[in-house]
Amino acid sequence: MSTSLTNNRVNLPITPHIPLGFTTPAQLRTIADAAEKYNGVLKIVGNSITILNINKADGEKILTELGVKPESFIAKSVRPISTCPGKPHCPRALQDSTTLGLLLDRKLFGQDVPAKIRIGISGCPNCCAEVFVKDIGLFGTAFGYTVIIGGNTGRRAQIGQIAADKVPAENILPLIEKILEYYREQGQDKERIGQFAARIGWDSFIAAVIPEAYRK
Numbered sequence: 558m559s560t561s562l563t564n565n566r567v568n569l570p571i572t573p574h575i576p577l578g579f580t581t582p583a584q585l586r587t588i589a590d591a592a593e594k595y596n597g598v599l600k601i602v603g604n605s606i607t608i609l610n611i612n613k614a615d616g617e618k619i620l621t622e623l624g625v626k627p628e629s630f631i632a633k634s635v636r637p638i639s640t641c642p643g644k645p646h647c648p649r650a651l652q653d654s655t656t657l658g659l660l661l662d663r664k665l666f667g668q669d670v671p672a673k674i675r676i677g678i679s680g681c682p683n684c685c686a687e688v689f690v691k692d693i694g695l696f697g698t699a700f701g702y703t704v705i706i707g708g709n710t711g712r713r714a715q716i717g718q719i720a721a722d723k724v725p726a727e728n729i730l731p732l733i734e735k736i737l738e739y740y741r742e743q744g745q746d747k748e749r750i751g752q753f754a755a756r757i758g759w760d761s762f763i764a765a766v767i768p769e770a771y772r773k
Contacts, residue, residue, distance in 0.1 A: 571608040571616040572628040578604030638662040639677040641685040650680030652697025671744035707751025721771035
């Protein structure tokens with residue numbers, strides 16, 4: 558259950574987790590039926606659909622009926638993975654951002670970290686998934702993925718820094734797992750990963766988590 562649902566008397570958002578935003582007509586009908594049944598209001602938010610005006614008890618019923626995990630707006634965790642349309646849907650895609658995104662979402666979504674982590678993947682350098690303002694961003698080239706660290710769109714908005722280049726798709730999950738492990742061990746509570754890297758020094762951060770063969 559989403560941690561934002563804390564009071565039976567308060568109406569707060571319910572967001573069913575829809576990996577990468579890929580859904581089906583049947584799932585959309587089910588979500589619409591649940592919103593109608595419990596007098597909710599539907600809003601498209603990022604890669605998902607949020608049901609507004611729902612109390613805690615009804616929110617728990619909705620998630621059970623839909624058979625999905627919830628997404629949280631406040632949890633210190635790895636948030637849902639964002640991707641561009643990617644292969645085979647976009648002719649510009651140089652890497653299969655969809656397959657990689659689904660893998661990362663399955664393995665990493667919901668993991669605890671010192672502060673929220675947003676991960677975005679674009680299949681080409683056009684960066685339609687806004688990867689330079691994600692905590693961890695990736696964009697595809699003909700030679701693999703370029704990895705960007707430390708972006709965010711929060712109160713202290715900043716552009717991330719390119720930390721690695723030409724990383725094969727099969728090495729992305731181990732690389733991100735290593736980054737997250739180091740961040741958990743050394744990061745401070747509520748410290749975004751870009752703030753963490755700046756505090757300890759970018760050179761030290763990259764030396765600790767990026768294999769030499771991929772460093773920029």
